[in-house]
Amino acid sequence: xxxxxxxxxxxxxxxxxxxxxxxxxxxxxxxxxxxxxxxxxxxxxxxxxxxxxxxxxxxxxxxxxxxxxxxxxxxxxxxxxxxxxxxxxxxxxxxxxxxxxxxxxxxxxxxxxxxxxxxxxxxxxxxxxxxxxxxxxxxxxxxxxxxxxxxxxxxxxxxxxxxxxxxxxxxxxxxxxxxxxxxxxxxxxxxxxxxxxxxxxxxxxxxxxxxxxxxxxxxxxxxxxxxx
Amino acid sequence: xxxxxxxxxxxxxxxxxxxxxxxxxxxxxxxxxxxxxxxxxxxxxxxxxxxxxxxxxxxxxxxxxxxxxxxxxxxxxxxxxxxxxxxxxxxxxxxxxxxxxxxxxxxxxxxxxxxxxxxxxxxxxxxxxxxxxxxxxxxxxxxxxxxxxxxxxxxxxxxxxxxxxxxxxxxxxxxxxxxxxxxxxxxxxxxxxxxxxxxxxxxxxxxxxxxxxxxxxxxxxxxxxxxxxxxxxxxxxxxxxxxxxxxxxxxxxxxxxxxxxxxxxxxxxxxxxxxxxxxxxxxxxxxxxxxxxxxxxxxxxxxxxxxxxxxxx
Numbered sequence: 206x207x208x209x210x211x212x213x214x215x216x217x218x219x220x221x222x223x224x225x226x227x228x229x230x231x232x233x234x235x236x237x238x239x240x241x242x243x244x245x246x247x248x249x250x251x252x253x254x255x256x257x258x259x260x261x262x263x264x265x266x267x268x269x270x271x272x273x274x275x276x277x278x279x280x281x282x283x284x285x286x287x288x289x290x291x292x293x294x295x296x297x298x299x300x301x302x303x304x305x306x307x308x309x310x311x312x313x314x315x316x317x318x319x320x321x322x323x324x325x326x327x328x329x330x331x332x333x334x335x336x337x338x339x340x341x342x343x344x345x346x347x348x349x350x351x352x353x354x355x356x357x358x359x360x361x362x363x364x365x366x367x368x369x370x371x372x373x374x375x376x377x378x379x380x381x382x383x384x385x386x387x388x389x390x391x392x393x394x395x396x397x398x399x400x401x402x403x404x405x406x407x408x409x410x411x412x413x414x415x416x417x418x419x420x421x422x423x424x425x426x427x428x429x430x431x432x433x
Numbered sequence: 434x435x436x437x438x439x440x441x442x443x444x445x446x447x448x449x450x451x452x453x454x455x456x457x458x459x460x461x462x463x464x465x466x467x468x469x470x471x472x473x474x475x476x477x478x479x480x481x482x483x484x485x486x487x488x489x490x491x492x493x494x495x496x497x498x499x500x501x502x503x504x505x506x507x508x509x510x511x512x513x514x515x516x517x518x519x520x521x522x523x524x525x526x527x528x529x530x531x532x533x534x535x536x537x538x539x540x541x542x543x544x545x546x547x548x549x550x551x552x553x554x555x556x557x558x559x560x561x562x563x564x565x566x567x568x569x570x571x572x573x574x575x576x577x578x579x580x581x582x583x584x585x586x587x588x589x590x591x592x593x594x595x596x597x598x599x600x601x602x603x604x605x606x607x608x609x610x611x612x613x614x615x616x617x618x619x620x621x622x623x624x625x626x627x628x629x630x631x632x633x634x635x636x637x638x639x640x641x642x643x644x645x646x647x648x649x650x651x652x653x654x655x656x657x658x659x660x661x662x663x664x665x666x667x668x669x670x671x672x673x674x675x676x677x678x679x680x681x682x683x684x685x686x687x688x689x690x691x692x693x694x695x696x697x698x699x700x701x702x703x704x705x706x707x708x709x710x711x712x713x714x715x716x717x718x719x720x721x722x723x724x725x726x727x728x729x730x731x732x733x734x735x736x737x738x739x740x741x742x743x744x745x746x
Contacts, residue, residue: 309596309597309598309599311521312519312521312522312596313521313522313523313524313596313597314519314522314524315514315517315518315519315522315524315525315528316513316514316516316517316518316519316525317517317518317519318517334513334517335507335510336505336506336507336510336511336513336514337505337506337507337510338504338505338514338524339443339444339506340522340524342443343443343444343597343600343742344596344597344598344599345599346598346599346745346746348441348745352506357506357507358506358507412599412746415598415599415746416598417598
């Protein structure tokens, strides 16, 4: 009796430990070798040297995607001014979903409402499945998710997957940008403007050390100030 | 930056309440099993401490889930969490653990209180006796699984936080162990408090038994706390910033040193040691120690929840 109970406990422990670790290992392997079904993997290049902080992209996004007042899928962060008058300048940086290859929001979502679209690599939200636990909002290292006050579901930039992209157009922010600071395209297409620019310019991605592999690339503007 | 409102804050105090209730439930059940098997055996159902532990475990897990559901932005859609699962989500795993834990909790309570249940059911509901007989036959299995699930539940609340890569204070492997240890001690304290309130003997075998386990548990908690913060400091970068931000000067630093280390851990440890040294335990002494332990755990959950979200990497 004593022996069989001990045996039972041991094997159950081993089983529980195995089952709880298995999905993580499997997911990691998948993320590394995930085949792109349509050979499309969308990414965005933000040339911060060209951005003038006009906020046209923010307004276009709001209109096209029907984003309610009080929340936004996209914002432009302004830092500065740097330098001495009259040579003063600001820095503008896009703040929106980074469409991570290894997205923390997707792996923590309990219902699978947050997902990566296999055909395009776009990180999106299924508002019907979302229960609003806000785990994804807490887990996102880029702090770009929010609760949509109308649908009560988690919301964020989806490269206009449901709107412009469906109609064969570029995302609203890219279309409207007056200085062409945004370039949207397919990373898997070597002929695309995006890939050409990525090859020709030194670019940066945010918080790469977290292993999220974000797909927003940035051409940095000149140094504002030096802080140690 | 204020202590309760800052830009990077996503999860507010209801989550801390849930973390506390889930941990206390898991701990109470864990100690109920220990008490029954190593101390009381067949007479377990007569003990006020077992009764208290079972009531606390059952109510606090339900209350915790209630808080969690009300905290959703779409509370009426909570059933979707039960229908859709994501194998990579710690929360999904937690939902499964919580459900199975409750099944085995009720089964174990039914087996433990079989005698009074059978006595009642013989007259009113004879079919229930068949059920208790069936459950009693699998008592060993139910008990083993309950222990596994209660430990899993205690650790899960820590894993829930540690799955978030950009909060350096949460994203560590020590956190689940720390939460497990503090959850177990809160369950023990809640059972002791409930037991003496239900007219359990404050100088009984149950209290002595739990106190004997509580002393190494508190020492272990202090060790885990030390490992936790030293680990953050040695990791450097934002982890180090987060550690010093949490336990340095300011509101949360005061909560940590005075509330958690002082009132929540050192005081109960000293009182437990004193009670072991003196032979007689009094109601006020047992209840006071338990209250301090519970206060310490509530503070710890809030402290980790808030300070963990203050520094991002």
